[in-house]
Amino acid sequence: MHPSPRPEFSAQRLPMILTLSLIGIVVALLASSAQAQPCSWPQSPRMEALPTNPFSFEPPAPSDAFSAKTSSSGERVFFYLHGLGGTGTSWNLVASRTAYGGSPGYPARQVVFDMPYTYLQNGSLQDAALEIDAELSTRAFSAQLLHGIDPEDNVVIAHSLGGIEALILDSLYEDTASFTRPFGGIIMLGSAIGGSDAAYALSPWGQNGAVQFVEDACSILSDPWLWMPSVLPPLRWFGNLDPLVQQAIQNSCANLSTLLIPFALGKFNQPLVAEIQPSATWPAKLSQRSPKIPVVQLYGVEEEPVFWRTAYSMYQSDSVGLAMAQDPFSFDGDDYLVDWAADQIARYKAQSLLAQASAQAHAQAQSQAWFNPVASLYHAWQRQRAEEQFSAAAKAQQWYAQANNVYKEYIGARDIGMTQAGYWCRCRGETEPPFMWTIVAQASDCYSNDPYAQCHVWPRWEVQITERPNDGVVLASSAGSLPGAVAHIELPQTNHQQMRNSQYTRDVFKRLFNGQIPGGPFFSTSLR
Amino acid sequence: MHRQPFPPLKVCLIYWSGWTLLSLSPAAGQSSPYFFQSDEVHHRALRLSQIADTSGLHPAERESLLPLEWRIHRQWYDPGEAPTVEWFFDGTDDLWQPPLEGLQWGPQGRSYFHRGAWHPAPTIDADLDQGVSPPSLFFSTLIPSPEERAALSAIERSPGVYEWAEEAGVTHRVQSFPPAWEWIGPDSSMLHWDFIALPEGWFLLHEERRQMRTLSNGACAWDWTEIHRSLPQGQAGTLDGGMALLLSPNPRREESLHLQVALDLPIQPALMEVVDVHGRIAWSSTNPPRLPGYLDLQIPPGRYTLRVTAGPYQLSQAFVQL
Numbered sequence: 001m002h003p004s005p006r007p008e009f010s011a012q013r014l015p016m017i018l019t020l021s022l023i024g025i026v027v028a029l030l031a032s033s034a035q036a037q038p039c040s041w042p043q044s045p046r047m048e049a050l051p052t053n054p055f056s057f058e059p060p061a062p063s064d065a066f067s068a069k070t071s072s073s074g075e076r077v078f079f080y081l082h083g084l085g086g087t088g089t090s091w092n093l094v095a096s097r098t099a100y101g102g103s104p105g106y107p108a109r110q111v112v113f114d115m116p117y118t119y120l121q122n123g124s125l126q127d128a129a130l131e132i133d134a135e136l137s138t139r140a141f142s143a144q145l146l147h148g149i150d151p152e153d154n155v156v157i158a159h160s161l162g163g164i165e166a167l168i169l170d171s172l173y174e175d176t177a178s179f180t181r182p183f184g185g186i187i188m189l190g191s192a193i194g195g196s197d198a199a200y201a202l203s204p205w206g207q208n209g210a211v212q213f214v215e216d217a218c219s220i221l222s223d224p225w226l227w228m229p230s231v232l233p234p235l236r237w238f239g240n241l242d243p244l245v246q247q248a249i250q251n252s253c254a255n256l257s258t259l260l261i262p263f264a265l266g267k268f269n270q271p272l273v274a275e276i277q278p279s280a281t282w283p284a285k286l287s288q289r290s291p292k293i294p295v296v297q298l299y300g301v302e303e304e305p306v307f308w309r310t311a312y313s314m315y316q317s318d319s320v321g322l323a324m325a326q327d328p329f330s331f332d333g334d335d336y337l338v339d340w341a342a343d344q345i346a347r348y349k350a351q352s353l354l355a356q357a358s359a360q361a362h363a364q365a366q367s368q369a370w371f372n373p374v375a376s377l378y379h380a381w382q383r384q385r386a387e388e389q390f391s392a393a394a395k396a397q398q399w400y401a402q403a404n405n406v407y408k409e410y411i412g413a414r415d416i417g418m419t420q421a422g423y424w425c426r427c428r429g430e431t432e433p434p435f436m437w438t439i440v441a442q443a444s445d446c447y448s449n450d451p452y453a454q455c456h457v458w459p460r461w462e463v464q465i466t467e468r469p470n471d472g473v474v475l476a477s478s479a480g481s482l483p484g485a486v487a488h489i490e491l492p493q494t495n496h497q498q499m500r501n502s503q504y505t506r507d508v509f510k511r512l513f514n515g516q517i518p519g520g521p522f523f524s525t526s527l528r
Numbered sequence: 529m530h531r532q533p534f535p536p537l538k539v540c541l542i543y544w545s546g547w548t549l550l551s552l553s554p555a556a557g558q559s560s561p562y563f564f565q566s567d568e569v570h571h572r573a574l575r576l577s578q579i580a581d582t583s584g585l586h587p588a589e590r591e592s593l594l595p596l597e598w599r600i601h602r603q604w605y606d607p608g609e610a611p612t613v614e615w616f617f618d619g620t621d622d623l624w625q626p627p628l629e630g631l632q633w634g635p636q637g638r639s640y641f642h643r644g645a646w647h648p649a650p651t652i653d654a655d656l657d658q659g660v661s662p663p664s665l666f667f668s669t670l671i672p673s674p675e676e677r678a679a680l681s682a683i684e685r686s687p688g689v690y691e692w693a694e695e696a697g698v699t700h701r702v703q704s705f706p707p708a709w710e711w712i713g714p715d716s717s718m719l720h721w722d723f724i725a726l727p728e729g730w731f732l733l734h735e736e737r738r739q740m741r742t743l744s745n746g747a748c749a750w751d752w753t754e755i756h757r758s759l760p761q762g763q764a765g766t767l768d769g770g771m772a773l774l775l776s777p778n779p780r781r782e783e784s785l786h787l788q789v790a791l792d793l794p795i796q797p798a799l800m801e802v803v804d805v806h807g808r809i810a811w812s813s814t815n816p817p818r819l820p821g822y823l824d825l826q827i828p829p830g831r832y833t834l835r836v837t838a839g840p841y842q843l844s845q846a847f848v849q850l
Contacts, residue, residue, distance in 0.1 A: 046575070047593050047595055049594050212586060304624045338624060342624065342626050343642070346626070346627070346642040347650055348650075349628045350631055350642075354638050354640075355656075358660070360663040360732070361660040361661065364660075364663055364664060364667055367668075367669045367670075367672075370669075370679060371679050373679060373680075375659075376679075382656060382660075384694070384698060386656055389656070391739065393650075394753070398596075402591045406591050409591070418582060428706065435734065465594075
């Protein structure tokens, strides 16, 4: 009989060891967090939400500094820049139809087709700007050689981060000894010139909010009291999840979560997001500087709930592929997840209230069977289970109901401020309602000689909520307040992902290229 | 000869306990038919244990600090066969959310009303409701009798306060004054019920529950919910006559129809229909006005029947439209 060979350590076992170590760490962390800490009651403050304060955004007055600047007639080049995490396909259909063929309600212009390209985002904003400059300079030079186009006639059309890069280039081109300007105007869409909380707050380079958001959802929605495969939505675009976020999901709720969470902002996984925070250097500089060329700002103002609309638009591009192939400005519908989330809220609210009723029914049944140990134990057990179901369903309902507001906090579109304003005094009354609540200035004012009154006092806090219009990622105030821009144009009902391809964008582009935007004759482009 | 094997002991126990439970069904507790209604106010919030700095909280935790409130008009029916409970929600949630409008738990099962239609309620575990009917309005017993306390191994903590251990480390405490029940979990979670004595029995007037959480900044907090109920309005015993539908004016011209049930009880119907003499539905609403109340109708002249569905009852009254 041969002894079994002694297992040898090999590189193949390393992933297994790492995985087991990770599981061990996670289990240890969970165990430590599950340790009940002593928690006092009833010192807790009682919050009261004041009416939400909607922040109304008014863009600055348009500049007429470039009202006399026009382009040469004939062909010109539109350079298209995508946003954070985008690719050449972000713009290629619009670019193609603008140059030749047009689309319904959108005639083609005398524009040389230049396929949008992608640029590296693994360094700083300026690193990316230099790469873009190199590419645009080469292309502008080629267009000048091949078609006799003056580089000053060229226009940059940029989405999101692309617009920030275009403005950085405009500032770099003031150094005429080092650079030659390859374009003479910019149309930017949803570019957070004043900075963006979203990218930093959500990305692993910042507060890692996307992972936190997803982990919260996983821990709540994977509760066995809730999970029914038949009610999961057909979220087939989950294959597009960023690997990092996907890994986070898998660590926290295993195989459930790849189907569950209609959200991921893996595209924000780039180090330069730290540079577009509102407090960073470039936003501070760009938002105070008037550009040296005509710039038109387009900013989106999405309807509520911006989270569900933006999440849907982020990942549904595969399903609208056919429509987009016919018309690149047909990316408008975003109600699917809104309806789905509303259904989940109603469903879980129903489940929680009915579970509460079940618990009460079992308590009642138990009270009629106290003399019977078997029946009494059975109803006590079922009451406890109904309570567990209530708790799980109430948490799920709350997650769906507040996901939009939580997301808006991450992107800076919602602020919650709290201030203490006196105390709530609760005493038991003689008649209904059983407890009387009164506001008192001092805690000591809540006092009664009657022991039956059982008075308790809680600090009373007022909660002031401020909300700001946004496109689901960038605030309107950040994307629509560039000083010196020839126009700041709102795209209504349009989120950050839709704004390259919405019907409102088509209408604005048409007016711009027709020369109908006051102060912006430079963008007038002849029909083909 | 093949012999049927004797069932294993576990199966025998299940059969025995099932039979015992059936014989103790609490549904039999409600003998006289009744209709009652009460208005509920639900509050829910995450409550900080101490007045702490909230700046280090995650957005989800900060949002949970905001109190939520919803109001429910709740109705209990028991026509003598099987009780029914209905919930109708007042007010709305966020503007973008089509609200949950109603719930029902009766002999037909459990369902909820959303987007203009009734849907079967989510059923994760069908066994959960075995052995119980929808919760009755009144509790017949508040404190176990001395014999029952002995069976429960209850301890008298102070005069009129008894407690005993239940499932999963939960302690059940009952007290006679103020009349209350309380369940305390091993994780310091708590569910507290306050009762009020009414001629028909003990009415659950107030519920409060809380469960401890540790927040991301290390602070202690409680998931807290509270329900206040108004005193029930309704009738027991003489219900069938009281549930007749009254309608005026009849005949009607352009005026609003005034509707009420004979006992003048506030009642929220789930469905209201106007049917012509050919049996065709001339008008219907799944969100009808609460009674007593007024109904505006635009229908051509003729003879009609107004049908009102409320819980297990279908009330009808003929009228003439001039």
